[in-house]
Amino acid sequence: MSLSVTLTVYLGVWLEALWLWDAASEKYGDQNTSQIKAPGPSRTVMVSGISSISGLILIGLSEWAGKNTLTAAINSFLSNILMGAAMLFILAAGAVGGRLLPRLNEFNIAAVLVVVAADWLLSGDLIQPATIALVIVSTLLLSGALVLPRTPPSPTQKVLYYLVYLAATVFLAVRSGFLQGTGKTDFSLPEAFVFGATFTFFLLYCLFGIRFFLIASSMALPRNRVYAQPIMKKLYRDDQISALPFLLIMTALVAIMIANHSLGWTPSENLSNIAVILCTQLFFRPHKGLEIV
């Protein structure tokens, strides 16, 4: 990887981490980062802007400098340092500390399920009509069960829903070749940025997935189910919004995925990964500034 590609990957990692931090900050009532409480652009939005401009200047400079012994030495140094720092940060702040985990509602989970199912169906890996029908029917049933009820689910139901969300996310991470892609070196700059962002997102959810699976399995004992309420308060939100915006957004998203599959604008795994990130962090969240529904 050239220095500019390395810098672009880590710009993606950094901006995604900032965005996750910002999306998760509401549950901590942090005045400095919460988009609900802050009157203007939040501190994380400002830091993101400054980071983007600085990152673009550095990427431009490294492109201008080209490949030589100096940029190769800087690249090697940065690759090792930044990879370790990024992984440690995602593990400590995200999977252990929970500061990078935005709260989700039923609509986020249903949207991710639809995207993962659409990606799987469009990939052509499913040949048997029975399997295709099973995937379509189970996705529709699960999404319907999540979106249609107008009463908040119980804490134990929330644990199960969140577990389904994590399973779908990890499944997409494995299927899209993200885990194998960590050894990839030939990126264009936009691909490098998307790789950096998806690396942060998937690493976070794969690590937290292991932890949450253990937590969920401990709830097999009734005495441990009392923990479901405080845990899900940090991970789940009870926004009961209308199903119509959900239907419109998901129809548009699936139409884009089908069009991309037919016309080949971008690698389908990149589009699916971005769609899952958007469904988790942007759509169906009553956030000032980033409000979509």
Next chain:
Amino acid sequence: MAANLKDSILKAILFTKKFVSLLLMAISPMALLMLIVAIIMFFDDYGSHQRMIIALDEVPLTATAVISSCYPEDRYCYVQFSDQSGRERFEKLDWRYYPEASVQESKTLTTGDQVIVRYANQLYASESVLAGNYQEFLDYRGYYYEMGGIALVCWVNLILYPEVMLFALVEDVFHYPASKIKSVRDTE
């Protein structure tokens, strides 16, 4: 007298129960670490086995090898042979892949005995397998039991005492059991 004895036994049982509970709770952080290590080791063993199968299947090569040294207690030997390119190879022959009868047979092997081995063309693959028991090597799933046992014990401990996993998700988690007990009593 009998009432006192019954009371003492009850107290002893309660103390033991409390002691075991505290012990399991105290070792639960270690159980979490052990579980992670077991999962990593499982994937490492699984990956090594798969890579070895790919290397051995690439070109089916066999040779008559001479036993250099054997360690029956640790269930492996070292063998020496010339490969198809005439290169002298010195490789490990692990008996853990084979059934007990083959392992018992292996214990009779001494330095200088000959065995037919299947080896990989790649030089970095430093392990050979018995050509006659190749299918058993392919079917080997020992790593499931080796790591699975440890992982299962740790998992059960974490199901019983999940507090260590709730750090940063539940406020003041180590004082939570008090209200937990109260809540369970209330529901009863």
